[in-house]
Amino acid sequence: MANLFENLPVGLPGELFETLARGKHVRIERIVSHGQVSPDGFWYDQSESEWVIVLQGSARLRFEDEAADTELGVGDHVLIAPHRRHRVTHTGTPTVWLAVFFQDGSAGHCRKD
Amino acid sequence: MANLFENLPVGLPGELFETLARGKHVRIERIVSHGQVSPDGFWYDQSESEWVIVLQGSARLRFEDEAADTELGVGDHVLIAPHRRHRVTHTGTPTVWLAVFFQDGSAGHCRKD
Numbered sequence: 001m002a003n004l005f006e007n008l009p010v011g012l013p014g015e016l017f018e019t020l021a022r023g024k025h026v027r028i029e030r031i032v033s034h035g036q037v038s039p040d041g042f043w044y045d046q047s048e049s050e051w052v053i054v055l056q057g058s059a060r061l062r063f064e065d066e067a068a069d070t071e072l073g074v075g076d077h078v079l080i081a082p083h084r085r086h087r088v089t090h091t092g093t094p095t096v097w098l099a100v101f102f103q104d105g106s107a108g109h110c111r112k113d
Numbered sequence: 114m115a116n117l118f119e120n121l122p123v124g125l126p127g128e129l130f131e132t133l134a135r136g137k138h139v140r141i142e143r144i145v146s147h148g149q150v151s152p153d154g155f156w157y158d159q160s161e162s163e164w165v166i167v168l169q170g171s172a173r174l175r176f177e178d179e180a181a182d183t184e185l186g187v188g189d190h191v192l193i194a195p196h197r198r199h200r201v202t203h204t205g206t207p208t209v210w211l212a213v214f215f216q217d218g219s220a221g222h223c224r225k226d
Contacts, residue, residue, distance in 0.1 A: 001183060001185070001189055001190070001191050002189070002190060003186075003188040003189050003190070004166060004188040004189075004190060005187070005188040006188070020164065020190065020192075021162075021164040021192045021213070023138070023139075023162055023215040023216065023217045024138070024216075024217045025136070025137070025138040025139065025215065025216070026136075026138065026139045026213070026215040028164055028213055049134075049136055051133065051134040051141055053117060053211075055168065070114060072114070073116075074118070075116040075117040075118040075119070076114055076115070076116050076117075077114070077115060077116070077117060077133065078114050079133075079134045098166075098211075100134070100139065100141055100213055102136040102138065102139040102215075103136065103137075103138070104136045104137045
């Protein structure tokens with residue numbers, strides 16, 4: 001057993017990404033931010049779906065298809081569809097995110113052997 | 114956007130399970146308990162992996178292969194392997210869980226069309 005709010009890093013130059021659990025089609029990550037934001041002009045453009053929640057601190061996301069930022073406080077969660085371009089415009093110090101990345105597997109199909 | 118800690122049910126006779134997001138191989142659920150425990154002699158025996166975290170309140174889990182309960186406070190998370198039998202022996206009022214159920218897909222294989 002581990003605790004999501006323990007062993008928070010301090011003094012790191014960047015964000016810390018840690019995989020808490022993973023399956024063939026899913027990855028659960030803790031992300032700890034300390035004020036980092038996405039570089040100017042950078043957009044995340046991911047092939048996976050991402051469900052993300054802020055569990056400590058606060059953050060702002062900007063979706064390319066929206067005019068204004070989305071503010072996230074503790075408990076706020078969003079589902080980001082694959083290739084929906086977005087960037088992080090604010091994070092608190094610290095901000096603890098929990099993110100679940102997953103593939104729908106719709107590009108192929110599965111069968112039993 | 115929604116908030117995990119809002120719209121908590123009150124006065125329900127049972128636990129409330131809500132799917133927050135899902136993919137072909139993954140399901141993200143909020144579970145709200147109000148003191149419920151597993152019935153005597155009942156064991157969860159799931160075909161999926163379950164990663165679960167307590168985010169409000171507290172709980173105790175008992176794994177059949179362990180002699181003592183596992184105590185879960187806020188932020189504590191565990192990964193429960195498929196078919197690892199377990200039961201809930203205590204929940205606070207309320208207890209908010211976040212659970213990610215996922216399949217490894219190892220029973221078959223996937224291919225592109």
